[in-house]
Amino acid sequence: MFNYLYPDLYVSSVFEIPYAKLLSSNINTLLFDVDNTLLPHFVPRFEDGFISFLAEISAMGFKICILSNGSKKRVELLMENLPYKYVYRACKPLLFGINKAFSVLDTASGNCAVxxxxxxxxxLVGKRKKVYTILVEPVSKKDEFIVKIKRGVENLIINEYKKSRSNIN
Ligand SMILES: [Mg+2]
Known part of the structure; x- marks a missing residue:
């Protein structure tokens, strides 16, 4: 009876999302929740390593947008000097915020993942809008989040490195 609420994908963190696979399925827009998805509630800023991670995803060809129920103050401080769109006080699971994100991004729901x-x-907001949905485990339950950030970036780099080597050989 809860099938409706099942995410399309459930992964342990944003670093485990198969981004290349999403792109090959024509998903090119990522709407990220902030608190406990990208960082713990009490952390005001992204680590440099995480900013690099977002840049890597963006460079793959994704449009990135923050879709947060957090306050204007929280989200604006977090996104200051970053090149990504954001919607604060999104009121998820109401459609108000996600509709705003869609108009800001000029995108279609078939190309989008929440x-x-x-x-x-x-x-729930993703289901209501009929977009692809990805559930992640809350980050603040994890002891070594900073370590995971670094590993995430490292893995991206290592993967790129392996790809470049296989091109040469
Ligand atoms: Mg959250």
């Missing part, structure tokens, strides 16, 4: 840590806000 990524977040909560079924009843992030996944």
């Amino acid at each position: 990524i977040g840590d909560q079924i009843f806000t992030d996944i």
Whole structure:
């Protein structure tokens, strides 16, 4: 009876999302929740390593947008000097915020994925809008989040490195 609320994909963190696979399925727009998806509630800024991670995803060809139920103050401080669109006070699971994101991004729902840590806000708004939904485990339950950030970036680099080597050989 809860099938409607099942995400299309459930991964342990945003670093485990198969981004290349999404692109090959024509998903080129990522709407990220902030709190407990990208960083813990009490952390005001992204680590440099995480900013690099976002840049890597963006360079793959994704449009990135923050879709947060957080306050204007919280989201504006977080996104200051970053080149990505954002919607604060998105009121997920209401459609208000996601509709705003769609108009800001000039995109279509078939090309979009919603990524977040909560079924009843992030996944539900995605289901209601009929976009691809990705549930992640909440980051603040994890002891070594900073380590994971670094590994995530490292893995991207290592993968790119392997690809470049296989091109040469
Ligand atoms: Mg959240």
